[in-house]
Amino acid sequence: MPRPAARQHAPAASTSAPSSSVPSLVNVLHELRRVHAWARRIGVGALAGGSSAPVMDASELEEAKAKLQTACVQFGGLDRQNVAMKLLASSPTCEGILQLVVVALRLPLPVAGQAPEAGLRLDVGVNACNILTSLLLGTELPAEREGLARRLLRAQALHASAQQLASAAAALQGSAGAPSESLRTASVQLLTSSMCLVSALSSLAAAPCPGLRPDLITALDESHLLEHAARLLQIEGPACDIASSFAGAYQAFDAASRSSGVAPPAALRVVCGPCARHAAMALGLAALRQLEGGTAGGGGTAGGSGTVCGGGAAGGSRAGSGSGAGSGSGAAGGSGAGGRQRGGERQRGGERQRGGERQRGGERRRGGGRRQAAGPPGPSAPRPITILRLLVRVGLAVAASAGLPGGASALPQASRFAIATTVLGNVVCKLPWWRAGRGAWPQVTSDVWRMAAALLRSEVLGDVEDVAMRNLLGKAVEAMLGGSTRGECGGLDAPGWVLPTETPPAVAAALAGGALPFLERLLRRGGRAPLQLEAAIAERLADVTAIAMWQQALPLLAYGEPAQAAALVTSVTKLLRSTQAQALLGGALRPETGGVGVAVALKFLVSTSQSWSSDGPSPPALRRLALVLSLALPDWLTELSRVVRQAAAMELAAGSGVRRRRGRGTGGAAPEAGADLKEGPLLAAIRVLLSTCRVVQDARQVAAATSAAAAAATTAPHDGPESSASAASSEADGGNGDGDDGDGSGDGGFIWPPPGLAEAEVVGAALGLLQRRGPDPTAGSAGGLSLVRLITCRSAVCLATAQPEGVRALGAAGLALAWRPGAVRAAAGALRGESGHQEVAASMEALAARLEAWAGEDEGTDEGEGEGKAEGKGADEGEGEAEGVGEGKGGVEDGGAMQGAGGGPAAWSSGEGGNALLCSAAPLLVSPDEARRRLGLPPACANPACANLEGDGEAGLRLQRCARCGSAAYCCRECQRAHWRAGHKAECGGGSGGEGAGG
Numbered sequence: 001m002p003r004p005a006a007r008q009h010a011p012a013a014s015t016s017a018p019s020s021s022v023p024s025l026v027n028v029l030h031e032l033r034r035v036h037a038w039a040r041r042i043g044v045g046a047l048a049g050g051s052s053a054p055v056m057d058a059s060e061l062e063e064a065k066a067k068l069q070t071a072c073v074q075f076g077g078l079d080r081q082n083v084a085m086k087l088l089a090s091s092p093t094c095e096g097i098l099q100l101v102v103v104a105l106r107l108p109l110p111v112a113g114q115a116p117e118a119g120l121r122l123d124v125g126v127n128a129c130n131i132l133t134s135l136l137l138g139t140e141l142p143a144e145r146e147g148l149a150r151r152l153l154r155a156q157a158l159h160a161s162a163q164q165l166a167s168a169a170a171a172l173q174g175s176a177g178a179p180s181e182s183l184r185t186a187s188v189q190l191l192t193s194s195m196c197l198v199s200a201l202s203s204l205a206a207a208p209c210p211g212l213r214p215d216l217i218t219a220l221d222e223s224h225l226l227e228h229a230a231r232l233l234q235i236e237g238p239a240c241d242i243a244s245s246f247a248g249a250y251q252a253f254d255a256a257s258r259s260s261g262v263a264p265p266a267a268l269r270v271v272c273g274p275c276a277r278h279a280a281m282a283l284g285l286a287a288l289r290q291l292e293g294g295t296a297g298g299g300g301t302a303g304g305s306g307t308v309c310g311g312g313a314a315g316g317s318r319a320g321s322g323s324g325a326g327s328g329s330g331a332a333g334g335s336g337a338g339g340r341q342r343g344g345e346r347q348r349g350g351e352r353q354r355g356g357e358r359q360r361g362g363e364r365r366r367g368g369g370r371r372q373a374a375g376p377p378g379p380s381a382p383r384p385i386t387i388l389r390l391l392v393r394v395g396l397a398v399a400a401s402a403g404l405p406g407g408a409s410a411l412p413q414a415s416r417f418a419i420a421t422t423v424l425g426n427v428v429c430k431l432p433w434w435r436a437g438r439g440a441w442p443q444v445t446s447d448v449w450r451m452a453a454a455l456l457r458s459e460v461l462g463d464v465e466d467v468a469m470r471n472l473l474g475k476a477v478e479a480m481l482g483g484s485t486r487g488e489c490g491g492l493d494a495p496g497w498v499l500p501t502e503t504p505p506a507v508a509a510a511l512a513g514g515a516l517p518f519l520e521r522l523l524r525r526g527g528r529a530p531l532q533l534e535a536a537i538a539e540r541l542a543d544v545t546a547i548a549m550w551q552q553a554l555p556l557l558a559y560g561e562p563a564q565a566a567a568l569v570t571s572v573t574k575l576l577r578s579t580q581a582q583a584l585l586g587g588a589l590r591p592e593t594g595g596v597g598v599a600v601a602l603k604f605l606v607s608t609s610q611s612w613s614s615d616g617p618s619p620p621a622l623r624r625l626a627l628v629l630s631l632a633l634p635d636w637l638t639e640l641s642r643v644v645r646q647a648a649a650m651e652l653a654a655g656s657g658v659r660r661r662r663g664r665g666t667g668g669a670a671p672e673a674g675a676d677l678k679e680g681p682l683l684a685a686i687r688v689l690l691s692t693c694r695v696v697q698d699a700r701q702v703a704a705a706t707s708a709a710a711a712a713a714t715t716a717p718h719d720g721p722e723s724s725a726s727a728a729s730s731e732a733d734g735g736n737g738d739g740d741d742g743d744g745s746g747d748g749g750f751i752w753p754p755p756g757l758a759e760a761e762v763v764g765a766a767l768g769l770l771q772r773r774g775p776d777p778t779a780g781s782a783g784g785l786s787l788v789r790l791i792t793c794r795s796a797v798c799l800a801t802a803q804p805e806g807v808r809a810l811g812a813a814g815l816a817l818a819w820r821p822g823a824v825r826a827a828a829g830a831l832r833g834e835s836g837h838q839e840v841a842a843s844m845e846a847l848a849a850r851l852e853a854w855a856g857e858d859e860g861t862d863e864g865e866g867e868g869k870a871e872g873k874g875a876d877e878g879e880g881e882a883e884g885v886g887e888g889k890g891g892v893e894d895g896g897a898m899q900g901a902g903g904g905p906a907a908w909s910s911g912e913g914g915n916a917l918l919c920s921a922a923p924l925l926v927s928p929d930e931a932r933r934r935l936g937l938p939p940a941c942a943n944p945a946c947a948n949l950e951g952d953g954e955a956g957l958r959l960q961r962c963a964r965c966g967s968a969a970y971c972c973r974e975c976q977r978a979h980w981r982a983g984h985k986a987e988c989g990g991g992s993g994g995e996g997a998g999g
């Protein structure tokens with residue numbers, strides 16, 4: 001259940017890597033023992049005694065500042081935050097730091113030509129503020145941290161900070177000429193520290209201390225701190241580090257106020273009122289001004305954006321009055337908490353503001369002018385859609401700026417990154433995905449996809465190394481993917497898929513925004529360059545704990561442009577081809593060995609096991625999806641099988657690997673992913689692989705049997721369907737192969753199973769792994785491990801019935817993936833322990849006996865004879881064995897029921913959800929080449945092992961024909977060379993067009 005909200009935590013105080021010579025925290029804290037005295041003396045000097053009589057002189061202030069700075073640096077990092085909090089909790093030093101912060105937030109701003117002490121006092125205060133932020137951001141001692149936060153709020157610290165920022169804004173705007181540098185520095189520092197403080201308080205209120213929430217909301221609502229901060233931001237211009245601290249605070253508060261469900265009205269006033277407009281202004285306009293090459297004044301830009309900020313002007317009027325610091329809650333009380341939102345009209349003591357015009361004592365504010373352009377939103381809060389449109393514009397502008405080759409308005413990469421992450425984070429928070437299909441929203445949703453596609457390129461953002469940022473970007477895409485289909489097509493949190501004839505609007509919007517090419521590009525680039533941004537995002541999307549994401553992409557395949565859908569699944573195929581077995585070994589899929597392809601394939605396959613409903617018997621969307629699956633299934637399952645068998649062989653050879661792995665990767669799993677984590681990627685892959693194989697197999701047999709029966713009722717039966725219905729699947733190959741047909745034919749030339757599938761070996765691997773792992777004490781019968789076992793056993797019974805000679809050969813060969821009687825018995829025993837699977841357990845016991853008997857016979861005979869028997873006597877003996885298994889303990893009934901019409905596929909899919917989509921799609925499958933042709937994707941590279949991920953899309957690959965035969969075409973020289981060695985040399989006669997790769 002993915003939530004769109006990217007819960008970004010507050011940026012830590014401006015402390016980075018701790019220095020190499022680390023004095024112990026105890027010493028650092030000891031140096032702060034006089035902090036109480038500092039607070040008192042600074043307070044006396046600056047507040048009570050007037051600015052002329054500093055009680056702390058410059059050298060003392062320098063010393064205090066240095067000690068606090070050291071402490072700031074030393075508190076970097078979570079561990080140290082926690083240790084510091086433990087050492088400080090309930091000590092006088094802690095109280096002293098708090099006092100210092102409270103005092104610092106009331107200090108007057110430095111004035112030009114003033115003694116340096118004023119600036120130093122602020123520096124001391126800012127450092128204290130950062131220390132306090134660090135303490136609040138720890139993870140331990142929540143009660144102590146809450147106490148600290150409460151005392152801070154009770155001291156009206158946020159009110160004081162709001163006043164300080166307001167007077168900073170007033171001073172900056174009021175100063176004739178360029179404001180003094182010390183004033184600018186001070187205002188930036190104050191803004192940054194206060195926003196970090198708000199972030200820290202918000203994250204504290206979000207998780208461990210919800211009791212803090214009401215007080216925090218009240219404080220922000222009353223003080224209008226965010227509003228004043230945003231206003232200062234607009235004056236300061238596009239300084240990204242300030243913008244991000246503001247955005248961090250805004251988001252953290254937003255998340256905290258919604259963390260209990262519905263945000264209270266006061267919180268909405270903070271978030272959706274003028275402050276929201278300010279956020280948009282701060283995040284958007286500054287960037288837009290710069291990006292669109294606007295003038296410094298930016299009047300036109302602001303007007304053109306359609307978002308006009310009246311709230312800022314209102315907040316500013318407090319500051320403009322010059323009363324500044326001291327009047328505590330004046331800003332709040334005076335303007336009235338709700339007053340600004342009401343009807344765009346505000347009255348206060350004869351001061352009147354309406355529309356674009358505002359007068360106050362004859363004073364007309366310069367800066368206000370650019371916010372007063374009359375616009376549709378007027379002074380009321382902008383609609384969320386307006387903010388989003390603005391953000392999208394910003395994002396697109398940022399992306400465009402990267403394309404300018406050294407152009408004058410090109411932003412530096414760091415700025416692009418800062419703006420882009422903020423924009424994306426906010427877009428995901430703001431876009432009401434549940435409405436993505438209604439009203440004016442589809443357009444915006446498309447634009448958001450378009451913007452994300454434009455932004456999320458390494459050309460724009462560079463290589464993102466910061467893990468938190470990678471996660472943020474990945475989450476944004478996750479939310480978009482998840483949001484596009486939720487409520488429209490069903491999905492994970494719904495009982496099943498819905499496949500209406502018309503494309504659901506939210507899906508259409510995502511598709512119009514280029515969702516499919518975007519995803520394909522992410523995957524291709526991620527596969528090509530595993531260290532780049534796209535790989536990081538793809539990796540995040542492939543996270544096993546985020547299982548929902550690619551499943552939500554299934555409707556995109558069903559309703560998308562067919563060629564784009566085909567290209568996407570083909571790119572996944574190529575990722576799978578280069579996947580190494582190691583990807584599956586470990587607690588999580590490993591991206592550096594190609595785990596992304598596995599993850600995406602598995603998630604798509606799992607999503608086809610959900611039930612579905614529609615308004616027609618075989619709706620167009622299902623037919624299109626079947627074409628896409630025709631292209632995907634043979635290759636995906638073949639490659640998955642290869643990776644699984646390799647990984648299983650390594651795992652089985654490695655011995656005690658399983659136990660070692662179990663400890664890993666179990667923390668922090670989403671509830672729905674718990675089962676997968678318990679299984680581990682290898683068993684999860686086996687489960688999905690086997691169940692997909694069986695569903696396709698059974699559904700196609702049922703369909704063939706049904707059509708054969710229908711045909712028999714009218715005319716003489718054809719040869720193809722008959723054989724595939726009655727006999728082993730290996731025979732079905734011959735029967736179905738080369739079915740050269742048009743659209744109408746039943747099986748469309750689809751060959752099942754694909755030649756490299758080796759299902760029996762996968763079953764053998766699973767049996768071995770399950771035996772080793774033993775019963776899972778933590779999981780009930782619904783646990784992931786039980787599901788793997790059940791599916792493995794059912795597959796085993798079916799295979800032993802359908803192709804006993806193959807199973808026997810596998811058992812005799814002494815392979816790592818052989819079916820060992822002991823493993824079969826162990827699985828049977830485990831099934832016996834669970835209710836509801838007694839029949840399968842009995843069949844497995846019979847199978848174990850059978851395997852033992854075979855082993856005995858094979859020992860007695862020559863090995864060559866054993867092989868000959870398996871090959872030669874094929875069908876005849878096969879039937880006999882199948883009956884033998886059945887007679888044992890009712891296995892045939894079980895196996896028969898699964899293959900029989902009606903009961904079979906439902907029996908399979910019931911484990912994973914009703915009338916599976918795949919079950920209905922299976923009879924519609926056609927050959928991959930045919931699917932490719934019908935989907936409109938150009939013919940593939942003739943090298944069957946082609947894993948060329950060059951370019952951003954499969955459709956972009958240009959093929960070159962083999963110069964000799966002219967029939968085979970390749971995407972690159974490597975492919976041609978590889979295929980030549982792999983057999984084209986023999987086929988390439990130089991002109992015999994008939995034999996070429998059918999194109």
Ligand SMILES: [Zn+2]
Pocket residue numbers: 941942943946947948970971972975
């Ligand atoms: Zn190729």
Ligand SMILES: [Zn+2]
Pocket residue numbers: 962963964965966967968984987988989
């Ligand atoms: Zn050739």
